[in-house]
Amino acid sequence: MKRSIRVLLPLFLITVLAGCNQKPKNMENELRDFIKNYEADVAPMMVDAFSSYWTASITGADEDYAKYGEANLKLTKYFTNKEYYQLLKKIKEEGNIQDTLLNRQLITLYNSFLSNQVDSVLLEKKINMEMEVEKKYSNFRAIVNGKQLTDNDIEDILKTSVDSKELQSAWEAHKAIGTVVEKDVIELVKLRNEIAKQLGFDNYHSMSLQLTEQNPEEISALFDELDELTRGSFVELKDEIDTFLSNRLNITKDQLMPWHYQNRFFQEAPAIYSVELDKYYADKSIEKLTADYYTSIGMDISDIMGRSDLYEKPGKNQHAYCIDIDNSGDVRVLCNIKPNYNWMNTMMHEFGHAVYDKYIDRDLPFTLRNPAHTFTTEAIAMIFGRMAANPYWMNDLGIISAEERDKIAMDAYKVLRLEQLTFSRWAQVMYRFEKAMYENPDQDLNKLWWDIVEKYQMIKKPEGRNEPDWASKIHIATFPCYYHNYLLGELLASQLNHYITANIIKSDKFMNQSFYNNKQVGDYLIKNVFGPGSHYEWNDMIQRATGEKLTARYYADQFIN
Numbered sequence: 001m002k003r004s005i006r007v008l009l010p011l012f013l014i015t016v017l018a019g020c021n022q023k024p025k026n027m028e029n030e031l032r033d034f035i036k037n038y039e040a041d042v043a044p045m046m047v048d049a050f051s052s053y054w055t056a057s058i059t060g061a062d063e064d065y066a067k068y069g070e071a072n073l074k075l076t077k078y079f080t081n082k083e084y085y086q087l088l089k090k091i092k093e094e095g096n097i098q099d100t101l102l103n104r105q106l107i108t109l110y111n112s113f114l115s116n117q118v119d120s121v122l123l124e125k126k127i128n129m130e131m132e133v134e135k136k137y138s139n140f141r142a143i144v145n146g147k148q149l150t151d152n153d154i155e156d157i158l159k160t161s162v163d164s165k166e167l168q169s170a171w172e173a174h175k176a177i178g179t180v181v182e183k184d185v186i187e188l189v190k191l192r193n194e195i196a197k198q199l200g201f202d203n204y205h206s207m208s209l210q211l212t213e214q215n216p217e218e219i220s221a222l223f224d225e226l227d228e229l230t231r232g233s234f235v236e237l238k239d240e241i242d243t244f245l246s247n248r249l250n251i252t253k254d255q256l257m258p259w260h261y262q263n264r265f266f267q268e269a270p271a272i273y274s275v276e277l278d279k280y281y282a283d284k285s286i287e288k289l290t291a292d293y294y295t296s297i298g299m300d301i302s303d304i305m306g307r308s309d310l311y312e313k314p315g316k317n318q319h320a321y322c323i324d325i326d327n328s329g330d331v332r333v334l335c336n337i338k339p340n341y342n343w344m345n346t347m348m349h350e351f352g353h354a355v356y357d358k359y360i361d362r363d364l365p366f367t368l369r370n371p372a373h374t375f376t377t378e379a380i381a382m383i384f385g386r387m388a389a390n391p392y393w394m395n396d397l398g399i400i401s402a403e404e405r406d407k408i409a410m411d412a413y414k415v416l417r418l419e420q421l422t423f424s425r426w427a428q429v430m431y432r433f434e435k436a437m438y439e440n441p442d443q444d445l446n447k448l449w450w451d452i453v454e455k456y457q458m459i460k461k462p463e464g465r466n467e468p469d470w471a472s473k474i475h476i477a478t479f480p481c482y483y484h485n486y487l488l489g490e491l492l493a494s495q496l497n498h499y500i501t502a503n504i505i506k507s508d509k510f511m512n513q514s515f516y517n518n519k520q521v522g523d524y525l526i527k528n529v530f531g532p533g534s535h536y537e538w539n540d541m542i543q544r545a546t547g548e549k550l551t552a553r554y555y556a557d558q559f560i561n
Contacts, residue, residue, distance in 0.1 A: 027095035060315025171259030298522035322353035349385030378489025393514035
């Protein structure tokens, strides 16, 4: 870091003395020198932090989490450097950078440094707390009748059992993680808020949106619009769900409880239609199907598969994620595959993230070798994740016959529509809970959670229950203020699906397009969405790729109207 400062300070003085006519050019040269040194410093630290996180999330071992914590702290502390920040701030405010690619790097770097301009003691405390709470989630296993169960085990019980007592026991056993981490998460929320206020923001939630180029008021307005669009359709579908489940479980509708909805959070659609997607994948290689599909559209993922970790292990993180270790092609996926529909969807989803990362133009500057926004990579993951419920995709991959495809086509669409509306209402819960929690973490969060769940998901709080059920959702602790991006991703997925179907496939049939064996689709995505990285602000990229900015219109056309 000292080496960079010594290089930069003389340049700064030259800029001041050179006069107005030379200022933009010298500012650009100064910024280029800063970026050169920044890349030399940050690239190896990033590799160390991300690779140690990868190892820790697989082993769950204390020593591996300690290595990750040390590496992550070192990387984060780099961005606390006040001299670097002040230099970037001055260039941003006065530099008048004419080179658009250089200016984009400036904005990205400025936001990264701004978010870390806090007391180093607070920052180190936050990192250590985040590491410790994630370790608790990773190592937690639900206990039912004295037996340890994984998240996959709990999901299996919730999906298949018709015994209300067994369902309740499994659901409550999973929720027990909430009491383990509740105090940690609340303390972490307050600490994040303290950091945000030091930086001049109202709270951490507001800061998180603004520093990723999202206007909090615009995001809230969009969620209000989606609430209005989906409410009526969801009311009808919720009644259909309740009718099915009450008959299946031999109870009345008013006896339905959260553990009856076949999912820990009712974030995924219950299986209420005649098509049972799990059976189609029961004897299939989820890994091979994923590789075969991406290859068919011109995206080779064999290298990513080779670096990935896809099956359950003791102590391993039970969720799924994709990670780009070095912004230079070392992309990996973590999963816990089982041969079922959920994991088929998840593999297609995670490798959607992976191909986005892989095919970002490596000629771009290091700083811009990232997706245009987190939700734009979510959109790609979702457009491919949806394929797992698409009977035409299943037929193209040889999973089902053409006869079976035609037989299940309508119910498969109903499944996808139900999934979308169910998830849309769940995303409302997550967005509104986090927003309210960061605005006032001292309120009754248990009550807040169930008030929001009852309003948007329309499921009842168990009578007398007063537990931190909100804290059982790992994203609230470890991926804060992110969840709304999943719903924005669904909007963009529908927008991209519409554009590709109309302009590349040249069809007016917007449902059940699989894109299988169509390398033009892969070329379009690589050139227009993946390749540009974060060269453009996210809505600019979307307009360049689809001809218009992000809109809810195509999502509504596909799933609501």
